[in-house]
Structure formats: C-alpha cells, structure tokens
Amino acid sequence: MKNKEIQEQRIKGYFLQATKDLLKSEGLQSVNVRNIADRAGYSYATLYNYFKDINDLVFLCVYDFYGECEQHVREHTKRQERGIKRLRASIRAYVDFFVQYPGIFSLFFMENLGSFKDKGRATEIISFSLDKVCEEEWNYCVSKGILQVEQVELIKSQIRHATLGLLMLYINQRVSFPYTELINRLYLQTNAILESCSPGGGRDGGGVSVHNSLISIKVK
Amino acid sequence: MKNKEIQEQRIKGYFLQATKDLLKSEGLQSVNVRNIADRAGYSYATLYNYFKDINDLVFLCVYDFYGECEQHVREHTKRQERGIKRLRASIRAYVDFFVQYPGIFSLFFMENLGSFKDKGRATEIISFSLDKVCEEEWNYCVSKGILQVEQVELIKSQIRHATLGLLMLYINQRVSFPYTELINRLYLQTNAILESCSPGGGRDGGGVSVHNSLISIKVK
DNA sequence: TTATTTTATGAACAATGTTCAGTATTTTTA
DNA sequence: TAAAAATACTGAACATTGTTCATAAAATAA
Structure with missing residues (x-):
C-alpha cells in the first residue's frame, strides 16, 4: 500500500x-x-x-517555481543593506527571474488555469508572489519606522501592479527598449511609489531618502 | 487595376x-x-x-479595436467635469472596455505577435493606448496647472503600468474579487499616484484634491 | 506456474494551422 | 461570341497537439 x-x-x-x-x-x-x-x-x-490533463501537470509546476523565485531573490539580495535598498533589490531580482524565464511568467500570469484542482491556492501564490518575496523587508521597514504600517498595504499593491504591468509589456514585447532600460524604469517607478509615502508630512523630509540612493544605481 | x-x-x-x-x-x-x-x-x-496567416489577420484587428476603445472612453466620460475627475473616469472606462472584451485584452497584451508585419506600429498603439485615450485630459490638467509638466510623464507611466498590472490579474483570474472591488482598487491606486504629485510642495496642499472627490465615488 | 490486477503503450480521433492541386469563375483575346 | 488565359475559390491532405481507448507488458497474487 x-x-x-x-x-x-x-x-x-x-x-x-x-x-x-x-x-x-x-x-x-x-x-x-x-x-x-x-x-x-x-x-x-x-x-x-x-x-488528469496537461493543464494539471503544468500548473503543479507553479509551487516549485515560486520556491525557485523566492530563493533567487534571497540569493541576490542577501548582501544588500537592509531596508529600502534591499527592498528595491528584491523587486529587481523578482523581475530578473521572470526575464530569465519568460515561460514561467506566462504560466504564472497569462495561461488559462482551466479546471486546475486548487486554482485557489495557486492563484494566491501567484498574485502575491512579489509581496511574499519581499515580505521580510516590508516587515523590516515597518518595524524600523521607515514605512508607516497604515500605508504599507497600499504601497505593496502599487508596486505589485506597476511591476507586473511593466513586466508584462516587456516580456510580451509590447515595448522595444533593452533590458537596461527596463531596469531603469523599474527603479524610477519603484522610487516614485516609495517616495510618495515618506513619513514626516513634508516632501523630501521623510526617512526613505529614495532620491539619494537613486544616484548610485548602476544597471548590471 | x-x-x-x-x-x-x-x-x-x-x-x-x-x-x-x-x-x-x-x-x-x-x-x-x-x-x-x-x-x-x-x-x-x-x-x-x-x-499571410491567421496571426496577420488577428493583429490587423488591433487598429480597429483601439479606435473602438477610444470611442468607448470618449462616450463614457464626456459628461464628466474636465480635469482629474474626467481623467479618472477615462481610466475606468478604459478598464471597463477590456473587462467587457477580455479577448481584446489578450490580443493587445498577451498574444505572441509572431511575424506580424508592422509589429512596431501595433505595439506602439497597444502600449500607449491608455496614455492616448487620456491624452486630452493629461493636456488639460497640465494647461490648467493641475499637474506639473515635468511630472506628467512619470505619472502616466505609473498609471499605465499599475492599471495594466491590475487588469491582467483580474482578467486572467489571478484574483477572485468581484468587479466592484476591481473598480475600487483601481480608484485607490489611481488616486494614490495622482496624490503623490500634487503641486505646491506640501502634502494635501496641492490643486489635485483627489481625496475630496474620492468620497463621492460610487461604483456602478 | 497460472490467474489477476496494474501499468505502459501505440493507434486513433478531434481540433487547428497550413499547403496545394484541381475546379469554378471571371476576364481577356481572337 | 467562343476559346483561352488569368484569377478566385475550394476540399483534400498533411502536420501538430490534446485526449481516449483497447490491448500489450509487467507486476502481483493464487
């Protein structure tokens, strides 16, 4: 048995x-x-x-691939300074993972799930994958007062949707710019979202200081 | 001849x-x-x-569909007050168009373009479709000083990517919330992006006043 | 060893994209 | 107008892919 x-x-x-x-x-x-x-x-x-069918088999891969994505992000960010810098690096590593494996992006976000048994769990993992791979860093930023706890959910969803939208256009070749430009735009929009939420009330007065770190960014 | x-x-x-x-x-x-x-x-x-092949035929539809999308947005926003309100309504109408015709979303953003003759023009139309259907309103907001001209390109791309990311998750059923919730989240994120750029330097001190108009939003 | 159950397989069918040789139609020419 | 030529249209046929099924092969039980 x-x-x-x-x-x-x-x-x-x-x-x-x-x-x-x-x-x-x-x-x-x-x-x-x-x-x-x-x-x-x-x-x-x-x-x-x-x-049951090929769909069942293919969507079973989602769980493993999510794990690989998580590990990829961890390995490519562990030497980064904690906080906003590592957060930004995590988002970039997440994007890099899907740029390296466009087929996994298609599977995650575009393929029809059909009658896949636990659609629910798979789609949960998929749609919050970026949030999850950044979870430690979100928590860190909140615990250090870098981000305010009331704002963090909105910021997460902003970054999630903006990142996926940009990735979709790039991976499906609806834009023609090169990889370096993808990363530049990713940083720009990530910074804009984080900046908009700097605590302290005044523009540029908060603790995020995204602008300063922006200067030192170099794309691979 | x-x-x-x-x-x-x-x-x-x-x-x-x-x-x-x-x-x-x-x-x-x-x-x-x-x-x-x-x-x-x-x-x-x-x-x-x-x-030449079916791909050629299918992607020729893009031009017509873009026109229909443009008209749909125009017809559903013409009674809105000019400025931020109509801008927000345009974005919503754009989303509604693709919710009504998910196949057009797939065609625009997900289908492999293969060897389609003028990939270039089609992808240009596709990737800037949201910018284009809102173009008049972007210009209006800049001309009235509601938005600053130096910021408007960044805002456009933020809204473009965030809207497409959210739409992708919704249309490909990676999220399970109902339509009303989609629209709520769309407004929330749109407002957050617009808010982050209110002119005048101080938080809540600018001319956009997104918060006030948010109160009166009712989903269809 | 023989019978039974389980597992593995190619044949076959359906759906779809594509090509091609032949047929039907239209146009040109005598 | 009638034959010839050019054009337009079509189903048959092939390739690819997903799926089912009867049966062969293997493992297990008697």
Missing part, C-alpha cells in the same frame, strides 16, 4: 521535472505531452495515468 | 469583420481559420489568398 504511493509520486516527479526543465529551457510553446513524455522517458499516453 | 484593389480590400474586410465579431462575442479561443471563414462566407483556404 505504501510502496505504491511512493512509486506513484516518484513517477509523477519525473513528469513534473521534465515539464519544469522544458518550460525553463524551451519556453511554454514547447511544453506539450509528447515532449514532456520524451524527457520523462515514457509514452505520452502514460502521462494520463498520473495527471 | 483600381477595381481589383477595391474588391480585394472589400473581401479582406469581410474576413476582418468576421474575426472582430468572433473575438468580441466568443473570445480569442474561438478565433480560428474555420470559424472566421464560416462567418465571412468563404472556405478556410480562401483566407490564405488574402492574409
């Missing part, structure tokens, strides 16, 4: 890994039952013994 | 109209050569005498 379970999970894992590899290396347009099964070392028909 | 041209354009028009009708009524997933040709009254093979 238990062995059966283990073996089934193992084979599901082969298909899952094949799908993830394919999506990352060839993009979403190469993800189809025959290619997946080839990589997994099975016939395409076997896939249907383990997954 | 001239008649041939006219006739060819006429038949292209039948296919184009069929595609537009189909996209608006059934969505992008029903847009295929056989359905289009059925509606146009021709065989699916005939389509290839007039268009």
Whole structure:
C-alpha cells in the first residue's frame, strides 16, 4: 500500500521535472505531452495515468517555481543593506527571474488555469508572489519606522501592479527598449511609489531618502 | 487595376469583420481559420489568398479595436467635469472596455505577435493606448496647472503600468474579487499616484484634491 | 506456474494551422 | 461570341497537439 504511493509520486516527479526543465529551457510553446513524455522517458499516453490533463501537470509546476523565485531573490539580495535598498533589490531580482524565464511568467500570469484542482491556492501564490518575496523587508521597514504600517498595504499593491504591468509589456514585447532600460524604469517607478509615502508630512523630509540612493544605481 | 484593389480590400474586410465579431462575442479561443471563414462566407483556404496567416489577420484587428476603445472612453466620460475627475473616469472606462472584451485584452497584451508585419506600429498603439485615450485630459490638467509638466510623464507611466498590472490579474483570474472591488482598487491606486504629485510642495496642499472627490465615488 | 490486477503503450480521433492541386469563375483575346 | 488565359475559390491532405481507448507488458497474487 505504501510502496505504491511512493512509486506513484516518484513517477509523477519525473513528469513534473521534465515539464519544469522544458518550460525553463524551451519556453511554454514547447511544453506539450509528447515532449514532456520524451524527457520523462515514457509514452505520452502514460502521462494520463498520473495527471488528469496537461493543464494539471503544468500548473503543479507553479509551487516549485515560486520556491525557485523566492530563493533567487534571497540569493541576490542577501548582501544588500537592509531596508529600502534591499527592498528595491528584491523587486529587481523578482523581475530578473521572470526575464530569465519568460515561460514561467506566462504560466504564472497569462495561461488559462482551466479546471486546475486548487486554482485557489495557486492563484494566491501567484498574485502575491512579489509581496511574499519581499515580505521580510516590508516587515523590516515597518518595524524600523521607515514605512508607516497604515500605508504599507497600499504601497505593496502599487508596486505589485506597476511591476507586473511593466513586466508584462516587456516580456510580451509590447515595448522595444533593452533590458537596461527596463531596469531603469523599474527603479524610477519603484522610487516614485516609495517616495510618495515618506513619513514626516513634508516632501523630501521623510526617512526613505529614495532620491539619494537613486544616484548610485548602476544597471548590471 | 483600381477595381481589383477595391474588391480585394472589400473581401479582406469581410474576413476582418468576421474575426472582430468572433473575438468580441466568443473570445480569442474561438478565433480560428474555420470559424472566421464560416462567418465571412468563404472556405478556410480562401483566407490564405488574402492574409499571410491567421496571426496577420488577428493583429490587423488591433487598429480597429483601439479606435473602438477610444470611442468607448470618449462616450463614457464626456459628461464628466474636465480635469482629474474626467481623467479618472477615462481610466475606468478604459478598464471597463477590456473587462467587457477580455479577448481584446489578450490580443493587445498577451498574444505572441509572431511575424506580424508592422509589429512596431501595433505595439506602439497597444502600449500607449491608455496614455492616448487620456491624452486630452493629461493636456488639460497640465494647461490648467493641475499637474506639473515635468511630472506628467512619470505619472502616466505609473498609471499605465499599475492599471495594466491590475487588469491582467483580474482578467486572467489571478484574483477572485468581484468587479466592484476591481473598480475600487483601481480608484485607490489611481488616486494614490495622482496624490503623490500634487503641486505646491506640501502634502494635501496641492490643486489635485483627489481625496475630496474620492468620497463621492460610487461604483456602478 | 497460472490467474489477476496494474501499468505502459501505440493507434486513433478531434481540433487547428497550413499547403496545394484541381475546379469554378471571371476576364481577356481572337 | 467562343476559346483561352488569368484569377478566385475550394476540399483534400498533411502536420501538430490534446485526449481516449483497447490491448500489450509487467507486476502481483493464487
């Protein structure tokens, strides 16, 4: 009884890994039952013994990919000074992750979820992925009084939507500027959002001091 | 020589109209050569005498749809008071247009443009569509001193990206809130962006007075 | 070992994009 | 007007992809 379970999970894992590899290396347009099964070392028909349909399989990748995204952000920001600087670096690392794997962006934000079993959990992870990968830093900024707790939810959603909108235009090639320009615009808009909420009441009088740090930004 | 041209354009028009009708009524997933040709009254093979491929045909719709979007916004905002109020109403009307026709949103922002002939012009129209439908109002606000000319480009891009990000999440069902909540969040974020740029130097001291008008907002 | 259950598979079907050779229609020419 | 030529239209056919199903292969139980 238990062995059966283990073996089934193992084979599901082969298909899952094949799908993830394919999506990352060839993009979403190469993800189809025959290619997946080839990589997994099975016939395409076997896939249907383990997954309801290809949609089910593909959206299962979301959980793993979110984890990879989280780790990518952590590794690329750990040497940054805590606070606004690391927050900004986290947002950039998040963007970089999807620029590196446009197929994952399509999967996360554009692909029709169809009848995926737990749509709810997946969409929750997806839509708050940026918030989540920045969570520690949001908390840090609030705890240090860099950001005000009443404002932080609005700021989060501003940054979430502005970042995703910009990313969508870039990844789907609705804009033609190069990567460096993407990052410049990302910083500009991130700073504008953070700036608008500097505590203390007066313009430029708060503790965020986004402008100063802006000067030293250099795109990779 | 001239008649041939006219006739060819006429038949292209039948296919184009069929595609537009189909996209608006059934969505992008029903847009295929056989359905289009059925509606146009021709065989699916005939389509290839007039268009390179289906992608070419579908992206030709962008120009017409942009015009419809523009008109939709104009008609739904003409009774609004000029300035920030009409600006906000324009943004909402823009969002409403895509909520009504999600297939057009997919076409504009998500579909792979492939080898579409003038990618350049189409993507320009697409990515600046929100800016364009609000152009008169942006100009009005600047001319009346409601917004400062140096800030307006940054504000435009903030609103553009934040609006598209929110719309993407909503239309692709990555969030589960109802339409009324979408509009609430749209207003909240629009106001936050506009507020951050009130002229005069001090918080709440500028001429935008977004807060006051926020009170009277009622979602349809 | 033999019977039964489980697992894996290719054949086959449906939907869609595309090409092409042949048919129908229109236009040109004699 | 009638034959010839050019043009327009079409279904058959092929490729790709998702899915189902009968059956072969393998594992398990008797």
